[in-house]
Amino acid sequence: MPQDNRQPLAISCDCRKIEKLKNEWKYSGINVEQSKYTFSSFEVWNEASSRIKDTAAAYCTEFDEIKDKRRNSLLLCGQVGSGKTHCSIAVALNFLKQRIKVVYMPYRDVITKIKQNMIDQEYYACTISKYKTCEVLLIDDLFKGKINESDINIMFEIINYRYLNMLPVIVSCEFTIDRLLSFDEGVGSRVYEMSKDYIVEIEKDIQNNYRLR
Ligand SMILES: Nc1ncnc2c1ncn2[C@@H]1O[C@H](COP(=O)(O)OP(=O)(O)OP(=O)(O)O)[C@@H](O)[C@H]1O
Numbered sequence: 483m484p485q486d487n488r489q490p491l492a493i494s495c496d497c498r499k500i501e502k503l504k505n506e507w508k509y510s511g512i513n514v515e516q517s518k519y520t521f522s523s524f525e526v527w528n529e530a531s532s533r534i535k536d537t538a539a540a541y542c543t544e545f546d547e548i549k550d551k552r553r554n555s556l557l558l559c560g561q562v563g564s565g566k567t568h569c570s571i572a573v574a575l576n577f578l579k580q581r582i583k584v585v586y587m588p589y590r591d592v593i594t595k596i597k598q599n600m601i602d603q604e605y606y607a608c609t610i611s612k613y614k615t616c617e618v619l620l621i622d623d624l625f626k627g628k629i630n631e632s633d634i635n636i637m638f639e640i641i642n643y644r645y646l647n648m649l650p651v652i653v654s655c656e657f658t659i660d661r662l663l664s665f666d667e668g669v670g671s672r673v674y675e676m677s678k679d680y681i682v683e684i685e686k687d688i689q690n691n692y693r694l695r
């Protein structure tokens with residue numbers, strides 16, 4: 483009697499899809515805790531949150547048109563606790579759903595690990611190459627903490643590669659644009675130019691801190 487093996491095939495196909503999705507998420511580096519940072523959980527509660535949400539949402543909508551252009555990036559900077567990370571992750575989750583491969587780079591953790599392993603050239607090249615070449619790179623909390631020449635050099639290598647190859651970045655950082663430029667004009671001005679059409683600078687004002695509302 484001929485066997486009907488359609489159902490097992492469908493199941494194994496779904497399993498493979500789920501496995502593939504899991505791997506894509508793992509590759510992105512976004513954790514389960516962060517998956518609650520969506521647009522729908524982002525409240526518009528003041529002028530700053532409205533600007534962040536509108537700009538991030540416009541970036542998502544227009545991404546397909548702008549992704550290969552000079553100004554293909556997003557910069558959310560300024561006031562601590564204003565929802566920069568939340569909205570950056572919301573964009574990343576939106577992209578992942580569309581199978582756009584985003585890599586999440588928690589700046590401080592990654593830079594510390596890279597510097598600790600800098601003598602291992604293979605490790606260095608391999609780690610850096612992921613951040614240089616991925617489809618979209620989300621740098622969270624750029625230049626957080628004490629920074630020295632090594633931090634600048636590593637970030638320059640990553641940003642300059644992406645700049646030259648028109649690869650988009652999503653950047654969150656707690657500084658003003660002027661302060662970002664003062665750390666390193668090479669890194670700062672590249673990020674600024676790439677994000678020129680999608681920049682939100684939140685005024686330093688405790689009233690804009692969602693944690694303290
Ligand atoms: N408009 C908002 N609606 C809902 N939750 C928000 C909003 N803004 C911030 N939050 C929540 O407040 C917390 C702080 O937000 P987030 O980490 O995004 O701020 P940030 O600007 O990245 O701060 P930091 O400069 O300290 O990194 C998070 O738990 C986030 O989900």
Ligand SMILES: [Mg+2]
Pocket residue numbers: 566567568622623654
């Ligand atoms: Mg943050």
